[in-house]
Amino acid sequence: MSEPEATARDYKDTVFLPKTAFPMKAGLPQKEPGILARWQEIGLYQKLREERAGREKFILHDGPPYANGDMHIGHALNRILKDMVVRSQTLLGKDAPFVPGWDCHGLPIEWKVEEQYRKKKRDKKEVPAKEFRAECRAYAQGWVDTQREQLKRLGLMADFDNPYLTMQFESEATIVAELMKFVESGNLYRGSKPVMWSPVEETALAEAEVEYEDITSTQIDVAFEIVESPIPELVGAHAVIWTTTPWTIPVNQALAYGPDIDYRLLDITYDAGAPDGQSPQAGTVATVEAAEAAGLPADATRILIAYDLVGQFKARLNAALSKLNIEGAVEPTVNVFDALGVKNSRYKGSELAGTVARHPMHHLGGFYAKPRPFLPGDFVTTDSGTGLVHMSPDHGEDDFDLCKANGLDPVFAVMDNGVYRDDWAWLGADDLDNEGKPRRRSVINKPFNAPDGPICSDLRAAGALLSASEDYAHSYPHSWRSKAKVIYRCTPQWFVPMDKPLDTGDFDVGVPEGFGAAVALFTSKDHSTLREIAMREIDRVQFYPPKGKRRLGSMVEGRPDWVLSRQRAWGVPITLFVRPDGSYLQDSSVNARVVAAVREQGVDAWDESRKAEFLGEAHNSDEFEMVTDILDVWFDSGCTHAFTLEGDRWPDQRWPADLYLEGSDQHRGWFQSSLLESSATRGRAPYDAVLTHGFTMDSKGKKMSKSLGNTIDPRKVMEQTGADIIRLWALSVDFTEDHRIGDEILKGVGDQYRKLRNTFRYMLGALDGYVGDMSDATEIPELEVYVLSLLAELDAKMRKAAEEYDFNTYTRLLVDFCNEDLSAFFFDIRKDRLYCDGAEDPARNAYRAVLDILFHALVRYAAPVLVFTAEEVWQTRYPEDGEQDGSVHLLDWPSIPPVGAPDARWAQLRTLREQVMEAIEPLRRDKTIRSGLEADVTVPAAAVPEGFTDDRLAELFITASVTRSNSDAVTVTRTTDHKCGRCWRLLPEVEEDGALCDRCDKVVSEMDAAA
């Protein structure tokens, strides 16, 4: 023991404090772009490909975002998750090349380009299709470039120099080739379905191109005479239907009832008001005359109607009646009574099955003479109308579906311009123009539908019009652009059948290169339907989270046939040659020529001018028409697997993908289109697993929207706090469900980030100058062994989390370990040893050896999450690696020394440690002691695990001393020892405060001697 020096020496210089250039403050917004630039410079993505060549592959196939608009939080989340998958799989040792993609065709881009035309006062119809498409292409390319730069900023490991675009010629050619597989196997048919149609623009409209406006329409009640029924008393009565589109009556084909609705058979009397003040009796001659005088159908007075709607119906009749000035009538009214002479006049809808009516114009014969059956419709309600709905499969979705199910097909009587075709038998023969010539007016023409228009007039003449008034106010769809009314109209469309047995053995021609192994999966004996194959695949595919399986399954199970066609310009053409009867050419050599032409020239290749060239000598081009429809963009995206994973454009890709990862909305979208496309062409899904994420809400759990002003812009977050913060956020929340983002949440994420950063900073400082390894340590203290076992345990959990894409657990494990096991436990206990033991003391070296192992493990764990910070950490420790174009992102998963599970004694020890801390607290409160180092602690002997000496306990508890007793309480007193001037521990050998303890005396002497 040395003598105390005359003046207290400041031993600070002799203490080995952590030393590092790694700043506590991150300054990520400034730092990240530089790191990004360096990765770009050293070609990190390519470098990683070279280093991983030959390893087991992991293919995450990118679902293409639409090339329109800036990056938003949803993109950011999606890309970060994908990047985490790619990087964690890479870290796990695999080769995970990632090709980003963009969806480039489609309506929203067409709109934008059209909008530009409108600004320039150009009519789209005058622009040649080629030119229009070129502008769409340029527009899409512009956004691809913009989004690519925005996404890169997130620090993504992806082949951004060589992305896939659905509009690249090779992609377009493959899409056509894929379509031709459907063609050649006959898995395509021409059908029809009602779409929103604008008669003014003569084009189909998407739902989003339609806006609703309040208008007033004609409403009419029409009587359909019942001619057949299992209920005898119905025969001869009239079913009443109500509609606001009189123009659809000419193509009526059926009546729909609600199976659960109550109907009544009723008699109407038209009471013209008794001139002599007497009330006329129902059914009397006087009322019939009054009705006839009013132009109302006196012979259609027994009606069938939903009981709940009688009141509304009566009101309409009265309104119509009051508008007719009947001579001599005072207050014309309509009365409704239970049908006379009918015992039970109430019927449940389901009893109406088998009932048949006839069209009011049945006398015209032909189409109109056919029976109009009563069909059950779930969509029939008693909200309005009469509870009986007139069905025209040409002009309504419900109508179409119900009629189709009952063998009634649309008749296509209304042409593109909204006018009935000339040969249609009836639509008001007296419709004459000003010069008295017959004319055909558009069905959206108001006078055409008016109560005195041609339709109503003829119905009235036929005695079928019970009421007609132009006073029904409702909202009705209009075209966005022309503001004109739109209609539902059946148009021919191309469909993929879901339930037709597939002949999957016939793919010998027209199959593009790279089809490869997939074709072998087929057995031509498999005649499953597309739906069956898809369902089988859904069953096989792994879903994360598992509920996705059910969601996709229920959608595929119930979906209708796939409509592939769109009446649009910007997209991949449906390259079909059609005969007048709707059948199409199935000639693989023709198809091969078309595919080759598209590869050469893109979608513009599908041009009338090349018709003969494509058809070749084997076919007479006069017999065929070229289809001008384009493909649904979902078909494009359903083919991304074909042109990205197969073929040689990206040789390091592989079909099928291990994983598809998108938002849960893609159960209806990309997951499904890819599944259907691939199931039909390859007999299996293009993926083995599907991972879905939820949507990002604001801090209150509400959906983000620009109008609410509650959006969070990921680019702003990156500008203000850095990409690593937003990455850590995305990987901390439960992304499998909807989750939130907001200032408070980001602040919390920032706190977590700082904890991780400081953990690294401490390790870097503590490891300053350390070049040894575990083999230098002659003996390893048990605490170090324990920490290594904790690390091994952590490692197993982290690996499992990474393998299961459980990133929230992954980051939480990492943060908790840094907080609890390292910062508050291991580092705190070993601070004394690091600072004050001799520089080369074996025990100190053992600690640093473990720190080194921890460092190498943690920097790797952190790398996929904090991509920038991990690199900064790595380059700080190994600047020479930086000079050699190295990167933390080239490393493999850490190898942890093979230590067993943590010794159970240590769990016991840590419980005791907590009790000691708790016991010290009161003395701190009353200022008896300030730090734990001033405490003499007595612990119950029974609570101490086997094999720990008192001195070691004091070391682990960071107290002056520990003794044990037979009591079962932990007791604490202030120590009487003095404080060592160097290590600040209070020890018995220190004679007075400021003197040195034995250990420090030795260390300082050696240092002084060496100096």
Next chain:
RNA sequence: GGGCCGGUAGCUCAGUUGGUUAGAGCGCACCCCUGAUAAGGGUGAGGUCGGAGGUUCAAAUCCUCCUCGGCCCA
């Protein structure tokens, strides 16, 4: 309106087949340290598990209804 999914401390998340007083980290409050210092350590306060019924000896967990929110449809 329909289908599916979700609601556990201020925040982010755990809660296995229903089984002691519902856990963790962060944040917060208070305290210590001032040799990891815009850092580090300690203690503590926070929850009628969205609400109401029901099943059970026992419910955050199972059932029903309601409510709020989300996705996809209509």
